[in-house]
Amino acid sequence: MNPVSEKTQVIVIDPSPHAVHQRNERNMADIPIRFRMPESAHGKVEARIASDSSDAQWRTIGSIDGASFEGQLDSVPVGRYRIDVRLSASSSESDKPVVASFSVEPVFVGDLWILAGQSNMEGCGKLLEVETPQEGISCFYLGDRWAMAEEPLCWLNDSIDPVHRITPTPQHPDITDIIARQNRTKGAGLAIPFAKELLKHTGVPVGLLMCAHGGTSMEQWSPERPGDTGTTLYSAMMRKVRKLGGKAKGCLWYQGESDANEKAAPQYRERMESFVAALRRDIGDDELPFIYAQLSVFYISGREAETWDRIREEQRLLEDGLGRAAVVPTIDATLTDPIHLDAPSLKEVGKRMAWRALSLVYGIDAAEPGPRPIDFSWNDDRTELRIALDGVNGRLRPVRYAFGFAADHSGSPLPVTAVVPDEGDCLLLRFERSAPEGTRLWHGNGLNPAVNVKDERGIPLLAFGPILL
Incomplete structure (x- = not known):
């Protein structure tokens, strides 16, 4: 078998630039290394982590005997890195020890936060004076790609999960992908302000997993809703989590508007409890932090205020019933349309969620929860x-x-x-x-x-x- 030329293009699958790998209780993560070769190869695969301060020693992470490789770098500490990988042929096959190599940066070990709920978690603020991107804050977008987090975070038609995709029709051609990207004026959200506040206080990189979908109810988010993986909101969310290793630091949730009606409101608490219990079970963390927003204001008359009040009160009472959870007030928010928070209010809510996370998860008293x-x-x-x-x-x-x-x-x-x-x-x-x-x-x-x-x-x-x- 002939060794692969150094000039051969390696197809890198993992790690991805800007990927954040969830740290464990020892503040370390295993980083998967996966790649493909255009032709079969045989030899030793080595990898190392390089940071701003130093380059680590090369580690042997396996061998390749074919056209693809899967391995991992074990126990990488929290931080920002460049990952170097090289393939060395056996001495009997080549005079050159290194026959292929690649590098990926930046790659992070830090914390993953799930973003779930409906449109106020998607982000509907005007795209004016939005939060600037910052290295160390990444997003795993609906299209299953890592990139530096940049507004807007939510592009439903990019999703590989059918439940999120919107099919354009002749009557509504404006939702086609190209026109939406050209004309989009809203999409600023709370997640980047949340992540910036965390990063400022902890120094730990943050990965945001966008899973939200506007106009959705607790019944639609039910873990028991029938359907194949990716055809329900819960299964699509868990597919993304599992693809990234099956663990997360916590979940941010903003939802309730679609349940503020006579039919759904009486079942809201039970459905919320079932959702959180299933999420913790499926991630394998009985104390997974769950930080959520209380229902805000609504600029349309004619809706039943009693059910709006009921959802708010259920959300207030759920804080004690959900265990490691925190509710964040939004009653003072201003809106960009009859139901969606404007960008300044979303920034403030994101910071409030971060302050609760800092206390609940990181043991940092950045702020009290509020009166x-x-x-x-x-x-x-x-x-x-x-x-x-x-x-x-x-x-x-x-x-x-x-x-x-x-x-x-x-x-x-x-x-x-x-x-x-x-x-x-x-x-x-x-x-x-x-x-x-x-x-x-x-x-x-x-x-x-x-x-x-x-x-x-x-x-x-x-x-x-x-x-x-």
Whole structure:
């Protein structure tokens, strides 16, 4: 068998430039090495990692006896690398020891974060003054390709999974790939701001796995939904995770708008619990971090505000029920259209998710989660209600009147005003008359509430209610 010429083109399958390989509990990862040759070869395959500071020793990772090779570099520490690979022929076959070689860079060992949910996770902000790409933040796009993360992250028609692809029709030719790329004006999201905040605080490279799809419900995300791999949202997501080694650091989730209706809302909590349980089971991590956004505002009248409120309240309560999970408020967001967050709001939500991840996953106290109610106590005649808060960064910002609160009893509204006392660690709600037993209280209720209770970090009071008092 003749050795392959040094000039022969090696077809590299793995690793890919900008790929992020999920580190294990020892802060290391095994990096797969796969390539094909245009003709059969025989010899030893060696590889090494090269960083900015030094080049490691060559390691033998296997031998080739044919036209393809599969092996791996074991136990590569967290960081950025160039991967060098060379094929050496046996001395009996050639005077030249190295007959083929290639290098791939940058290749990272770091953390993978799944991006799932519907359109606000895809990103619908205007593509103006978007986040600039940054090395060390990569995206595994829907087309199963690694690249530096750059807005927009979501291109549905690039997907190799049929569930994501949109078929153009004569009536809607504007969704064809070429026209969409020429005319697209929206697509900025929360994921790159999230990743930048993580990288700034940890120095660990971040890989983003885009799996979101706009307009989708929890029923569509069900792990039990029948269909072949790639024909359902859950199976397409897990196919991507398994292709990258089957592990991830955590999941970011933004969804709920499609379930804010009379039919779906009653099943929302159960479906969310089933989804998270299946995700943790299939990744093999019972404590996989799950960080999700609470439902925001909606600029369209006519929808039932009660179901919108119900989804928000279920999301608030799920935080304790899901274990290693965190809910992020979005009730103060501004929109780019009737339902989608604009780019500045998505940047802020991405940072809030990062702050929760830093605390929950990395043990870094970058910020408190933001104000949320932990106790309700009345004065003697039930005309003043004190709401004790947890998670406040510093203190509440002073305001003359606190907006966004509503109360009723047996369906009849109860006039109430709210203030932030000087100490800034609680809220006082004052009723015109004694509030009867069974009074219900909301914060941020309705489709488009006006709210202004925020802490010094700018994080708003989590929407809640109805709470029975």
